[in-house]
Amino acid sequence: MQKAIITVVGKDTVGIIAKVCSYLAERNVNILDITQTIVSGYFNMMMIVDISGVQVDFGELQDELTDLGKTKIGVEIKCQKEEIFEEMHRL
Numbered sequence: 001m002q003k004a005i006i007t008v009v010g011k012d013t014v015g016i017i018a019k020v021c022s023y024l025a026e027r028n029v030n031i032l033d034i035t036q037t038i039v040s041g042y043f044n045m046m047m048i049v050d051i052s053g054v055q056v057d058f059g060e061l062q063d064e065l066t067d068l069g070k071t072k073i074g075v076e077i078k079c080q081k082e083e084i085f086e087e088m089h090r091l
Contacts, residue, residue, distance in 0.1 A: 001050050001052055002050065002051045002052045002081070002082075003032070003048055003049065003050060003051070003081070003082035004029075004048075004049050004051045004058075004079055004080060004081050004082060005046065005047070005048060005049075005079070005080050005081075005082060006020075006024075006045075006046070006047040006049055006065065006077065006078070006079045007044075007045070007046050007047075007076075007077070007078045008020055008036075008043065008044070008045040008046075008047075008069065008075050008076070008077050009042070009043065009044050009045075009075060009076050010042070010043055010069070010073070010074055010075025010076055011041060011042060011043065011074065011075070012038050012041050012042060012043040013043075013073070013074065015073075016043055016045070016073055016075060017036065017045065019068070019072060019073050020045070020047075020065075020068070020073070020077070023064070023065070023068055024049065027054055027055075027056065027061065027064075028053040028054055028055065029049050029050070029051055029053070029054055029061075030049060030050040030052075030053065031047055031048075031049050032047075032048045032049060032050055033047065033048040034046070034047045034048075035047075043075065048082070051081075058081065061079060062079045065077045065078075065079050066078075066079075
């Protein structure tokens with residue numbers, strides 16, 4: 001299994017989760033775990049996903065998620081492979 005961490009941050013609006021999850025389903029990305037909060041009108045979501053079934057290059061997946069966030073939802077979406085995320089957040 002290949003895991004990735006997806007974070008979504010921005011001003012809360014209707015449909016953020018639906019749009020992100022629909023995109024992931026189209027790309028055959030399986031959501032393993034998800035958490036989301038809204039604080040003072042700001043949306044924050046973190047997902048752990050399985051990218052083993054994705055048919056596109058990981059860099060393309062990252063670019064498409066970034067574009068989805070900027071142009072269609074108005075949020076910032078970041079996607080990192082699990083091992084990179086863990087190395088960056090090591091104490």
